[in-house]
Amino acid sequence: MDGPGYGEEEEPLHTILGKTVYTGIDHHWKEAVFATCGQQVDIWDEQRTSPICSMTWGFDSISSVKFNPIEV
Numbered sequence: 160m161d162g163p164g165y166g167e168e169e170e171p172l173h174t175i176l177g178k179t180v181y182t183g184i185d186h187h188w189k190e191a192v193f194a195t196c197g198q199q200v201d202i203w204d205e206q207r208t209s210p211i212c213s214m215t216w217g218f219d220s221i222s223s224v225k226f227n228p229i230e231v
Contacts, residue, residue, distance in 0.1 A: 175208060177201070183223045196224035 163169040175195075183196040191205040198220050201210035 194224045196221040
């Protein structure tokens with residue numbers, strides 16, 4: 160599958176809409192999951208449109224999220 164040519168737009172394969180602003184995203188090294196962060200941390204399955212897990216910590220916002228490569 161070739162990418163778009165110069166000046167052409169590429170359609171996204173999948174779009175997620177969240178209730179808050181996302182400030183970070185990371186994809187798991189081997190599994191088909193990714194994490195987003197902002198006012199909470201959400202773990203997503205690539206095939207779903209809602210998070211499979213959500214975590215919050217009081218009133219703080221989270222600016223970065225990262226999967227630990229040691230635990231892969």
